Amino acid sequence: MPKEAIIPPGTGVPLAPYVPGTIADGVIYVSGTLAFDKDNNVVHVGDAAAQTRHVLTTIKGVIEAGGGTMDDVTFNQIFVKDWADYKAINAVYAEFFPGVKPARYCIQCGLVKPDALVEIASTAHVGKKG
Template sequence: MPKTSIIPEGTGKPLAPYVPGSMANDVLYVSGTLPFDKDNNVVHVGDAEAQTRHVLEAIKGVVEAANGTMDDVTFNMIMVTDWDNYDAVNKVYAEYFPGEKPARYCIKCGLVKPDALVEIASIAHVGK
């Protein structure tokens, strides 16, 4: 099965051996996305809403680089470091998925950098 790496213009160097997105058979897999700038510094420290918006904008960039839209997202995996941020994450999340909602799950866990409050990975079906 052939696959294509999806790396939007301006993407910073990943912290580990991965690409922002990988496309196979019209299915786009978006790597876990953290609230990092292009130099892998955490942005909007302490602000779960702003971090969530930053993460979803980055995911949107990967989806659009694969010629899709956020309406093509069918599944999201959400990781938060504190349940106290759950409502803030959901508030912003709802802005990006106003219509038909994707399936998802949310877990509480530690993230790669302590100041990161949220990480999201996605799957989108980007048709031809």
């Protein structure tokens, strides 16, 4: 099955060997996304809601570059640094998914940079190209 990388314009160079998204057989897989600027610096330090908004806006850009919308998201994997931020993260998350919610899980763990508070990876079904 062929796959294509999705790299929206203005995307920074990833910290490791991956791309922001991949599409294969009508499914977009969005890599774990943190609140990074184009130079991989954490933005909105200390503000979980603002970081979540940045992360979901970045994910939206990847999905749209692959021909989809946030309504196509079927599954999210959410990683939080501290459960104290869970309520703020969910408030912003609900804004991005107002209709039928995607399935998801959420775990607490350490993230790649100490100032990062949330990371989200997404899967979206957009149909087959062609």
